Amino acid sequence: MTSTHTATATREPAAPAGTHAAAPLLPSILLVGSGKMGGAMLEGWLAQGLAPSVIVDRHRDSLPAPHRIVRAIADIPADFTPDVIVLAVKPQKADPALQDLAKRFPAATLLSVMAGRSIASLKAVYGGEKGLVVVRAMPNTPCLLGAGMSGLYAPPEATPEQKRHCESLLRAVGETVWVDAEGLIDSVTGVSGSGPAYVFLLAELLTKAGVEQGLPEETARILARETIYGAGRMLHTLPTDAAELRRNVTSPGGTTAAALAVLMADDAWPAATSAAVAAAVTRAKELSG
Ligand SMILES: NC(=O)c1ccc[n+]([C@@H]2O[C@H](COP(=O)([O-])OP(=O)(O)OC[C@H]3O[C@@H](n4cnc5c(N)ncnc54)[C@H](OP(=O)(O)O)[C@@H]3O)[C@@H](O)[C@H]2O)c1
Structure with a gap:
């Protein structure tokens, strides 16, 4: 894969819809x-x-x-x-x-x-x-x-x-x-076209898990949503890659390490994510005929 826009340390997103940025005129x-x-x-x-x-x-x-x-x-x-x-x-x-x-x-x-x-x-x-x-x-x-x-x-x-x-x-x-x-x-x-749905699912599942741990649903929803937003902003803004950001917040023997040991088991997120993306790619190829 080639990119004309290599990731930079402090990329700013394009102006959100509804704002009027002084950008060059786009083609007709x-x-x-x-x-x-x-x-x-x-x-x-x-x-x-x-x-x-x-x-x-x-x-x-x-x-x-x-x-x-x-x-x-x-x-x-x-x-x-x-x-x-x-x-x-x-x-x-x-x-x-x-x-x-x-x-x-x-x-x-x-x-x-x-x-x-x-x-x-x-x-x-x-x-x-x-x-x-x-x-x-x-x-x-x-x-x-x-x-x-x-x-x-x-x-x-x-x-x-x-x-x-x-x-x-x-x-x-x-x-x-x-x-x-x-x-x-x-x-x-498979990665980014369908990807927002994967992240929305994560928000749903995190909310459900929070409720299972005794939180009111609305509280769990806010915690899940804002955690994904904040982590997304760190990924977008900082020059650090995802694996290093993860390691930085994982103290040995701590709470995050306990959770990641479950998620990172070979048959958990690594396998499910690879299989999910492969299924999306297969479906895209099927649609191509
Ligand atoms: N949604 C996503 O997340 C996403 C992501 C990446 C790519 N895409 C691609 O984007 C394309 C559109 O998806 P979508 O989710 O935006 O679908 P959508 O919401 O159904 O929008 C398609 C629009 O095209 C209109 N349309 C169909 N034939 C037309 C014609 N001959 N002249 C003028 N308008 C016509 C439809 O109007 P009627 O309802 O009147 O038929 C409808 O408003 C798909 O090919 C999809 O693969 C979607």
Whole structure:
């Protein structure tokens, strides 16, 4: 895996959605699909300053000027050509959208955030002979707060400008890493794409364990939530890696050591985490067909 953004000691997250940072203007986009993921990214892009763009959305009624909203791909204004088409529909709903897009934009840069749809499968639907360059990205839902994590892959034919445009869109909503093989996007899916759910599960389980140890549920919920937030901030902010941070808070023979001896047993978290991520990666590959 390669990264254009190596971890630094004091990274600051991108400006959260809703703030107006003086960031460079992002490329113009045609966004198709603004549900959970597309909508989260759109909030960040609007906050960061997007070149005049068009959103195809069947649910939203308005968009701040100069952006335009249309109900269907057929309604895209004739005078509009985006720098990047962002496709954020469910994988199984992509084909009709791709067929309509191909008629309107025979040559285009397509940024796909869909899990389990290969570049080859998207190009086959679009029309292989046409000038379509597909960049794949796997973001995650903290994009909503400007704290997303996205892996990107670009095929060799992508130009530096196409890669820069796509990266700038994902950078506007969090951190980015490039991977150098398309198959690794499935691995990104297993780690960070699905990863927020693993952390939410940890919060649920920690809350339950706190209740089992006599705490009121709301108290346990706050303890779990804020512990994960604080530990996440340490990981994000400090130059120290996770294993060292763990060792730093584990006194030999102490309470944390007692808990970690249970969690770190070979058949506990190490095995469960590896199996869970492998299951997500397998599912992503199955969806790719
Ligand atoms: N959610 C995540 O955590 C996450 C993380 C990484 C990647 N992704 C990827 O993001 C994609 C979208 O996931 P999601 O969770 O955001 O799904 P979602 O909430 O269902 O959003 C998809 C949106 O696309 C709209 N849509 C479908 N076909 C359309 C068309 N032809 N024109 C315009 N809009 C259209 C849907 O509208 P209707 O409801 O009217 O059909 C819906 O609003 C998926 O491919 C997924 O793999 C999601």
